[in-house]
Amino acid sequence: xxxxxxxxxxxxxxxxxxxxxxxxxxxxxxxxxxxxxxxxxxxxxxxxxxxxxxxxxxxxxxxxxxxxxxxxxxxxxxxxxxxxxxxxxxxxxxxxxxxxxxxxxxxxxxxxxxxxxxxxxxxxxxxxxxxxxxxxxxxxxxxxxxxxxxxxxxxxxxxxxxxxxxxxx
Amino acid sequence: xxxxxxxxxxxxxxxxxxxxxxxxxxxxxxxxxxxxxxxxxxxxxxxxxxxxxxxxxxxxxxxxxxxxxxxxxxxxxxxxxxxxxxxxxxxxxxxxxxxxxxxxxxxxxxxxxxxxxxxxxxxxxxxxxxxxxxxxxxxxxxxxxxxxxxxxxxxxxxxxxxxxxxxxxxxxxxxxxxxxxxxxxxxxxxxxxxxxxxxxxxxxxxxxxxxxxxxxxxxxxxxxxxxxxxxxxxxxxxxxxxxxxxxxxxxxxxxxxxxxxxxxxxxxxxxxxxxxxxxxxxxxxxxxxxxxxxxxxxxxxxxxxxxxxxxxxxxxxxxxxxxxxxxxxxxxxxxxxxxxxxxxxxxxxxxxxxxxxxxxxxxxxxxxxxxxxxxxxxxxxxxxxxxxxxxxxxxxxxxxxxxxxxxxxxxxxxxxxxxxxxxxxxxxxxxxxxxxxxxxxxxxxxxxxxxxxxxxxxxxxxxxxxxxxxxxxxxxxxxxxxxxxxxxxxxxxxxxxxxxxxxxxxxxxxxxxxxxxxxxxxxxxxxxxxxxxxxxxxxxxxxxxxxxxxxxxxxxxxxxxxxxxxxxxxxxxxxxxxxxxxxxxxxxxxxxxxxxxxxxxxxxxxxxxxxxxxxxxxxxxxxxxxxxxxxxxxxxxxxxxxxxxxxxxxxxxxxxxxxxxxxxxxxxxxxxxxxxxxxxxxxxxxxxxxxxxxxxxxxxxxxxxxxxxxxxxxxxxxxxxxxxxxxxxxxxxxxxxxxxxxxxxxxxxxxxxxx
Numbered sequence: 047x048x049x050x051x052x053x054x055x056x057x058x059x060x061x062x063x064x065x066x067x068x069x070x071x072x073x074x075x076x077x078x079x080x081x082x083x084x085x086x087x088x089x090x091x092x093x094x095x096x097x098x099x100x101x102x103x104x105x106x107x108x109x110x111x112x113x114x115x116x117x118x119x120x121x122x123x124x125x126x127x128x129x130x131x132x133x134x135x136x137x138x139x140x141x142x143x144x145x146x147x148x149x150x151x152x153x154x155x156x157x158x159x160x161x162x163x164x165x166x167x168x169x170x171x172x173x174x175x176x177x178x179x180x181x182x183x184x185x186x187x188x189x190x191x192x193x194x195x196x197x198x199x200x201x202x203x204x205x206x207x208x209x210x211x212x213x214x215x
Numbered sequence: 216x217x218x219x220x221x222x223x224x225x226x227x228x229x230x231x232x233x234x235x236x237x238x239x240x241x242x243x244x245x246x247x248x249x250x251x252x253x254x255x256x257x258x259x260x261x262x263x264x265x266x267x268x269x270x271x272x273x274x275x276x277x278x279x280x281x282x283x284x285x286x287x288x289x290x291x292x293x294x295x296x297x298x299x300x301x302x303x304x305x306x307x308x309x310x311x312x313x314x315x316x317x318x319x320x321x322x323x324x325x326x327x328x329x330x331x332x333x334x335x336x337x338x339x340x341x342x343x344x345x346x347x348x349x350x351x352x353x354x355x356x357x358x359x360x361x362x363x364x365x366x367x368x369x370x371x372x373x374x375x376x377x378x379x380x381x382x383x384x385x386x387x388x389x390x391x392x393x394x395x396x397x398x399x400x401x402x403x404x405x406x407x408x409x410x411x412x413x414x415x416x417x418x419x420x421x422x423x424x425x426x427x428x429x430x431x432x433x434x435x436x437x438x439x440x441x442x443x444x445x446x447x448x449x450x451x452x453x454x455x456x457x458x459x460x461x462x463x464x465x466x467x468x469x470x471x472x473x474x475x476x477x478x479x480x481x482x483x484x485x486x487x488x489x490x491x492x493x494x495x496x497x498x499x500x501x502x503x504x505x506x507x508x509x510x511x512x513x514x515x516x517x518x519x520x521x522x523x524x525x526x527x528x529x530x531x532x533x534x535x536x537x538x539x540x541x542x543x544x545x546x547x548x549x550x551x552x553x554x555x556x557x558x559x560x561x562x563x564x565x566x567x568x569x570x571x572x573x574x575x576x577x578x579x580x581x582x583x584x585x586x587x588x589x590x591x592x593x594x595x596x597x598x599x600x601x602x603x604x605x606x607x608x609x610x611x612x613x614x615x616x617x618x619x620x621x622x623x624x625x626x627x628x629x630x631x632x633x634x635x636x637x638x639x640x641x642x643x644x645x646x647x648x649x650x651x652x653x654x655x656x657x658x659x660x661x662x663x664x665x666x667x668x669x670x671x672x673x674x675x676x677x678x679x680x681x682x683x684x685x686x687x688x689x690x691x692x693x694x695x696x697x698x699x700x701x702x703x704x705x706x707x708x709x710x711x712x713x714x715x716x717x718x719x720x721x722x723x724x725x726x727x728x729x730x731x732x733x734x735x736x737x738x739x740x741x742x743x744x745x746x747x748x749x750x751x752x753x754x755x756x757x758x759x760x761x762x763x764x765x766x767x768x769x770x771x772x773x774x775x776x777x778x779x780x781x782x783x784x785x786x787x788x789x790x791x792x793x794x795x796x797x798x799x800x801x802x803x804x805x806x807x808x809x810x811x812x813x814x815x816x817x818x819x820x821x822x823x824x825x826x827x828x829x830x831x832x833x834x835x836x837x838x839x840x841x842x843x844x845x846x847x848x849x850x851x852x853x854x855x856x857x858x859x860x861x862x863x864x865x866x867x868x869x870x871x872x873x874x875x876x877x878x879x880x881x882x883x884x885x886x887x888x889x890x891x892x893x894x895x896x897x898x899x900x901x902x903x904x905x906x907x908x909x910x911x912x913x914x915x916x917x918x919x920x921x922x923x924x925x926x927x928x929x930x931x932x933x934x935x936x937x938x939x940x941x942x943x944x945x946x947x948x949x950x951x952x953x954x955x956x957x958x959x960x961x962x963x964x965x966x967x968x969x970x
Contacts, residue, residue, distance in 0.1 A: 069331060076330075085250040086243020088454075090403045091486045095901035098403060126243040140238055150237035153867040156875065157704025158240030158247075159403035159454030165241055181645050188651075188908040191901065193403050193455050194704050196878030197912040199871055 054119050058082065059128025070116055075099045077115035078125060086126040086162045090191075097190030100163035100170075101125045107170040109189075126162035129169055144207050145169055152203035156194035164190045168204055177208060225782070227717040228929065231867035234709050235726070236702075248424040248451025249407035249483045256409070257286055259472045259482035260333035261465065262323040262340050263491055264315035267561040267894025268349035268364065271313055271342060274323065279339035284328040287475045288336065294471065296440030300463045302430065306367050307527035307564070309438050309467050315344070316364055316526035317563050318895050319491025326472040326480055349561035349894035353500070353523040356558035364526070364561060371524050371557040372532040376539055376823030378611040379550035383506065385514035389586035390504035393579040394960040396888035397523075398496040400568050401906055404454015406464045406492055407483035410473035418445030419470045424453040426460040428699045429735035438467045439474065446470070450729035456703035457879070458567030459493040461740055462529050490899035494529045494566030495889055497522040497557075499538070501579035506550075511591040511598040515550035516583075516611075518542045520575065522557040522565070529566030531557040536677060537572030539823065540612050544580040545622045545670040545833050546602035551611040553823065561894045567740055569879060570671070570940045577669045578961055581944030585666070585951070595666040595948070599626050599835075604670065613824040618831045618932075619922045621859050625835035626668060628857035632916045635839055635853040638662065648841055648848035650910045655843040662852075663842060665948025667941030668835045672828040673933045674743045677818050681743065684734030685751035687715065687759045688806040692797030694719050694756070697727040700736035700748040705935060706868040707744050711752045713865065714929070718756035719763075720780040720796040734810060742832065742933025745864065747811055750928030754809030762805040767794065811928060830926055834858040834937040836877075838913075838945040842953040847965030849885050851911070851946055857918040861932035866919075869934055873917045876938025878907045883939075884946035886911075888962050 056063050056077070063082050078084040078101070087110055088098040094109040101110045102124035110125075129143040135150060145168045148154070155161050164187060171178060171186040178186065183204050184197075192200060226232035239245035276288040291298060291312035298312070299305045311320045325336045355361050356369040363369050408423040418441060425431050428448040436446040453460070465482045473480040484492045499522045506515040520538050524531035539555035542548075568574075588598035603622040609615055638646075638660060647655040675681040685698040694715040702708045712724035729736075736748050760780070767785055768775035777788050786793045817825040837855040842848070854877050863869050886905040890897040898904045923930030943961060951958050954968050 069329070071331070079250075080252075084243075085246075088247070088403070089249070090405060090454075091901040093486075093900060093902055096403065126241075135238055136233065138238070142238060142242055146238075146241035149241045150233055153231070153871050155234055155237050155240045156706065156871055157402070157404060157453065157455040158236070158245055159704075161240050162243045181643050184909040184912070185645060185651065188910040191403065191906050191908060193401055193457070193879070193906065194875045195871055196874035196876070196907075196915065197909045198874040198915055199867070200909070201912075 054116055056115065056118055056123060058123045059125060065115065068115065072115050074110040074113040074115040074118055078110060084125055084127055088159055088162060090159060097167060098160050098163040100166040100190065102166060102170060107167050126166055143169065144210060148203040148206040152206055153199040154195060154203040160190055160192040164192065164200065172207060176211060225716055225722060226713055228713050228864050231865055232709050232713050234706060235712065236708055246452050247404050247454050248422060249405060251409040251422055251451060251481065253409060253411065253479035256479040256481050257326045257328060257476060258330050258333050259324055259326050259469055259480045260337055261321050261468060262337045264311060264318060264320045264322055266315060266344055266346050267318045269315050269344040269346045271311060271315060272345055273343040275341040276323065279325065279336040282332065282336050282339060284332040285325060285336045287326040287472055288323055288340065289471055289475060290323045294438060297437040300434040300438055300467065301528055302462060302530050303532055304528040306365065316561055319563065321468065324468040324472055326476050351560055351562055351894045353521050353558050353560055356560050357556050365559055369559045371528055371559055372535050374536060374539060374555050374819060374823055376551055376553040376611055378613065378824065381552050383515040383550040385506040385508045387507040387509065387587060387590045388504060389583060389590055391579065391582050391586065391959055393501045393582055395499045395575045395578055396962055397498040397891065398568060398883050398887050399490060399889055399904060400457035400459035402455030402457055402459060405484045405486060405489050408451065408465055408469045410469040410480045412473040412477055416474045416477065419473055420447045420449065421466060421470055422449045422451040423466055424451045424460060426456050426701050426703060426740055427738035428701065428729065428731050430738065431463065431466055432731050434463050435466050435470055439470055448731045450701055453701060453703040456739060457569045458571065458740060461567045461738055462494050464492045486901055487899045490896060491563065494564045496568035497524060497534055497565040497575065499523065499575040501575060503579045503583050505583045505587055507587045509591060511587050511593050511601045513546055513548050513602050516542055516548050518553045520555045523560055523562055524557045525560060525562045525564035527564045529564050531565065533676065534572035536819065536827065537672060538576045540827065541573045541576040541670060542580065543611050544577060545604045545668050547604050547608055548611055562891055563896060569876065570936050571741065573669065573671050574940050574943065577940050578944045581667045581941060581948065582959065585948055596626060596630050599666065599668050612819065612827060614826045614828060616831065619924050620833060621920050621922050622668065622833050624920050625833050625857045625859055628918045628920060629835040629837050629855050632855035632918065635914065638841060645910065648843045648850040649846065654846055655848050659843050659845050660841045661844055661953040663840050663949040663953025665838045665945045665952055667943065667945030667948065669937060669941035670831050670833055671742065671937045671940055672831055673746060674741050674813050674829040676816055676827045678816055680812055681737040681747065682810050682812045683736045683747035683751040684808065684810050685748060685755045686733055686806065686808040687755035688804060689719060689759045689763060689800055690804040692721055692800055693723045693725060694721045695725045695727060696752060697733050698736050698748055698751065699729050699731060699733055700744055701729065701739040703739050705739065705744065706865065707748060709868055710745060710749060710864060714749060714752045715756050718753060719760055720783045720785065722783060742935040745931050746927050746933055747813065750811035751809050753928050754811055755807050758807035758809055759805045762807065763799060766803060767799050830924065832859050832932040832937050834941060836942040836945040838942065838949040840946060840949040840953060842950055842968065844954050845969055847969035849950055851881055851913040853914045853916065854942060855916045857920055858934065858937055859932065860919045860921060860934050861924040861927055862921050862930035863919050864929060864931050869919060870917060872934050873938045874915050877915055877942045878912060880939040880942035881911065881913065881946060882907050883961055884943045885963050
């Protein structure tokens with residue numbers, strides 16, 4: 047595009063990220079993926095129905111496809127790439143978040159396209175409600191569509207995190 | 216006393232080995248085809264017809280080409296090779312030239328510097344149409360008097376089955392007309408690809424989310440007029456498939472734009488475009504009449520099936536054959552008269568979706584089984600047990616059921632699963648049908664129970680040799696596997712290393728890129744990759760193991776036939792020689808390639824007789840639903856299932872397949888349908904095409920029935936499709952039980968229940 051060039055800065059995962067050459071109408075999802083090399087957030091519906099693009103905006107879980115990037119200049123943004131890594135997965139040296147680790151070990155990942163959005167949504171849920179009931183878990187992630195798993199292993203992963211966090215307290 | 220030593224269990228066959236791509240997928244590092252970027256790349260986009268049926272009188276790209284940032288616009292005139300493609304019949308144009316035959320048919324493609332520039336360019340292309348009346352009624356399409364909408368005619372395929380005594384009849388006769396709506400695969404990862412042109416435009420490399428690299432390559436190369444070797448396909452990360460990536464979508468367009476501009480082209484569909492960009496599950500009408508004796512035993516089945524294939528052939532001929540050859544379901548039947556049609560209309564093209572023709576047949580035959588039960592005064596379980604198929608039975612194509620057929624066990628073990636507790640008087644409103652809509656009332660809720668049992672063929676049929684190829688290289692204790700198998704989410708990348716570890720005694724397994732630099736793996740469809748590509752990996756690993764044993768035998772003067780793998784060691788079965796695989800392969804390399812072919816199958820004759828299928832798998836589902844009969848709202852409470860899996864190779868993966876398939880079958884039962892109005896799609900979005908969410912997910916209680924299949928290389932049957940097939944009729948039967956309504960159509964809509 048040759049018109050409407052703008053320059054602004056977004057606070058993403060604790061870092062100030064300048065956005066250059068952006069068209070003013072670009073969504074936060076587009077800017078994250080195409081301009082800031084943060085492709086973890088996925089686009090699958092462009093209208094806030096599937097949750098694949100979920101990020102935390104000032105601590106709230108939002109669909110980044112519905113946020114105009116330029117309106118997020120005063121916000122703190124956390125993407126799947128910026129979650130707190132505190133859990134070693136399996137016998138690898140890799141450290142990821144407890145929710146991420148549970149998704150792998152409980153079989154909650156198949157094609158994986160919905161996964162980053164779900165991971166962010168589950169982090170958000172457990173941040174605000176450390177011991178949700180089954181129906182509260184379902185309600186909290188009902189805005190994240192998964193086509194592969196039928197959700198059973200996702201519930202198992204969330205429950206595993208809840209149990210582990212309880213024990214570690 | 217021996218001290219217990221804790222050893223990490225090895226990720227061999229039979230364990231719940233974790234996905235090797237799991238960490239990359241949860242952190243967002245995994246590269247899906249839509250995540251690819253390249254220096255100097257342009258974006259590609261497609262112009263599509265707004266009309267289901269129209270003549271194109273002119274296409275003017277002049278204004279669009281003047282937009283700054285637009286680099287190329289191509290139409291049918293720019294296709295250098297074959298103007299059409301197609302899986303079975305090459306009848307679908309790369310770009311419509313004179314006529315558009317369905318809403319969304321591609322007409323032109325643009326390459327530009329930004330997706331928004333692409334959008335503006337598409338809007339600036341002027342296409343003049345002469346709109347015609349679309350043919351949207353499949354029954355009309357069968358009539359020879361209806362004008363053809365395509366040079367190949369409106370009848371894609373007609374096939375009958377006549378088996379046994381056509382005149383046989385019995386005391387009980389039940390019939391029904393069943394209708395199945397058009398379902399979408401709705402994978403989450405939208406169609407996406409990146410094409411890199413070779414210098415001089417003599418070749419192209421396409422990174423693509425697909426189910427079958429080699430089939431794509433053949434069709435693409437023909438359209439590009441390039442030798443197949445100059446078209447290299449690499450599997451891009453695939454975000455689900457379910458049949459929708461078996462046909463060509465953006466592949467040819469993307470390559471053409473890359474060759475035209477000399478720059479990498481990235482294309483990705485929006486959700487709306489995706490609804491037009493891939494084939495769907497065939498809507499179908501099925502009439503069935505069952506003749507049974509007083510004990511409920513089937514004597515004869517008559518049936519007529521009509522599959523609406525939409526504008527182009529895709530896999531319609533094969534879907535039709537699957538439908539009609541599964542008329543009887545998993546039940547014995549000596550006499551049958553079946554007539555089946557797959558036709559062309561101006562509706563969206565239909566092709567492969569999980570269950571492939573059997574979903575439609577099963578919805579009808581399971582409705583019929585309940586009618587027989589009712590007429591005979593026996594239970595849904597009894598009628599299915601009375602008729603259950605066994606290994607050795609002849610099916611209505613005259614083929615002998617050679618597969619392990621534990622139909623009775625599937626039914627009995629499902630029946631033995633405890634029912635859920637009744638709904639308590641005080642219940643969270645979110646647990647009621649309609650969930651967060653909060654409209655249902657506890658006092659209006661009626662519970663129903665229903666059954667569905669199914670049979671599904673595995674692999675391709677009718678003489679098709681859908682072989683799979685794999686190469687195994689073993690060196691310094693590391694096995695490296697190469698295959699062109701499409702990992703679409705199902706977990707072949709988890710299974711393949713499990714096979715190598717079991718066969719070779721290695722721990723470290725590297726999987727090379729899936730691409731066309733090795734022989735075909737066939738499609739990730741028809742529940743076939745565990746059997747076929749699994750068989751190829753197993754075969755290649757076994758050949759390498761033989762080479763390793765020969766090498767060790769020579770070095771240590773042992774007859775190789777005495778050697779075997781014990782954990783991660785090679786041991787002499789009758790001596791005390793032992794060496795680790797790592798040590799035994801130090802400094803040497805063994806590499807072998809293996810092709811796995813399933814047994815040959817045959818075409819059907821004019822009476823639908825012939826050994827057309829390779830093998831079969833079975834499953835039973837029992838559904839428990841809560842229904843608000845006044846509002847027509849349904850909540851599926853529990854699905855109990857026992858599935859014939861042959862052998863469980865990875866319990867966690869297997870459970871994921873069963874649960875995931877059940878959710879898709881639930882979708883078809885109560886919510887998912889592409890709504891058409893005179894050929895136009897009315898709901899191409901996730902706002903209007905409803906998919907099961909976490910709140911819709913029932914409790915699934917699953918039993919895996921393990922009776923190893925002798926034909927299968929690993930004893931395991933394919934398990935991908937069966938979960939989604941009979942769960943749909945089971946749920947509808949449960950709604951019938953709760954409401955007393957006939958409900959002969961899926962999806963069941965609120966108005967079907969409450970009006």
